[in-house]
Amino acid sequence: MKLILASQSPRRRELLTQIGAEFTVQVADIDETPLVDEDPAAYVERLAIEKAQAVARLQGDDVAVLGSDTSVVLDGEILGKPLDQADAVRTLVKLGGREHQVLTAIAIVTAGQVFSRVITTDVSMMPVSAAQAEAYWMTGEPADKAGSYGIQGKGGVLVAGVRGSYSAVVGLPLHETALLLAEAGVPTWLTQAT
Numbered sequence: 001m002k003l004i005l006a007s008q009s010p011r012r013r014e015l016l017t018q019i020g021a022e023f024t025v026q027v028a029d030i031d032e033t034p035l036v037d038e039d040p041a042a043y044v045e046r047l048a049i050e051k052a053q054a055v056a057r058l059q060g061d062d063v064a065v066l067g068s069d070t071s072v073v074l075d076g077e078i079l080g081k082p083l084d085q086a087d088a089v090r091t092l093v094k095l096g097g098r099e100h101q102v103l104t105a106i107a108i109v110t111a112g113q114v115f116s117r118v119i120t121t122d123v124s125m126m127p128v129s130a131a132q133a134e135a136y137w138m139t140g141e142p143a144d145k146a147g148s149y150g151i152q153g154k155g156g157v158l159v160a161g162v163r164g165s166y167s168a169v170v171g172l173p174l175h176e177t178a179l180l181l182a183e184a185g186v187p188t189w190l191t192q193a194t
């Protein structure tokens with residue numbers, strides 16, 4: 001079965017390569033506005049499915065499309081990508097000194113089925129001053145990332161602890177994605193070995 005990654009994210013491309021699946025990439029452009037009172041887990045799952053479906057719609061049979069979404073959640077509030085510098089600084093100061101959840105959903109859409117999972121990781125961040133948040137904004141990292149930070153870059157300095165899947169925070173959980181691909185019948189190095 002042919003696999004397509006429905007994502008513009010270079011990080012997801014790298015992580016899927018680590019899983020050892022052969023794939024091509026097609027970008028899905030969907031509206032990422034949360035519904036009124038939408039539960040964060042339901043939100044990320046819906047988006048992952050919609051991204052995969054947007055690409056699957058244009059394909060024939062014998063194709064599996066993988067979509068994914070990552071959001072940062074603090075006290076039940078969804079914190080997506082920052083609108084601008086002020087928004088990023090506000091978000092980082094708010095996350096500072098606290099534990100938040102990173103929710104990553106993965107969805108695989110085939111001709112007849114939808115497989116999906118939501119993975120939650122707890123991340124604790126050191127206290128962050130406005131000046132530190134501004135300095136971090138200047139690195140260019142926060143702009144395209146949920147919660148305005150990247151754990152895999154300079155933002156890793158702000159992270160005091162992680163409980164759960166590190167790769168899910170970066171954008172694609174290696175373990176759970178490999179298992180879901182196996183369920184959908186897409187070979188990876190893991191299934192090829194069993």
Ligand SMILES: Cc1cn([C@H]2C[C@H](O)[C@@H](COP(=O)(O)OP(=O)(O)OP(=O)(O)O)O2)c(=O)[nH]c1=O
Pocket residue numbers: 006007008009011012027028051068069070071072081102144145146147149150151152169170171
């Ligand atoms: C919290 C966190 C998020 N992120 C990234 C992962 C996602 O790419 C991004 C959240 O935005 P998403 O909307 O999940 O993904 P995307 O727009 O980058 O790509 P696509 O929708 O096409 O798949 O934030 C990090 O890279 N590091 C982190 O530590």
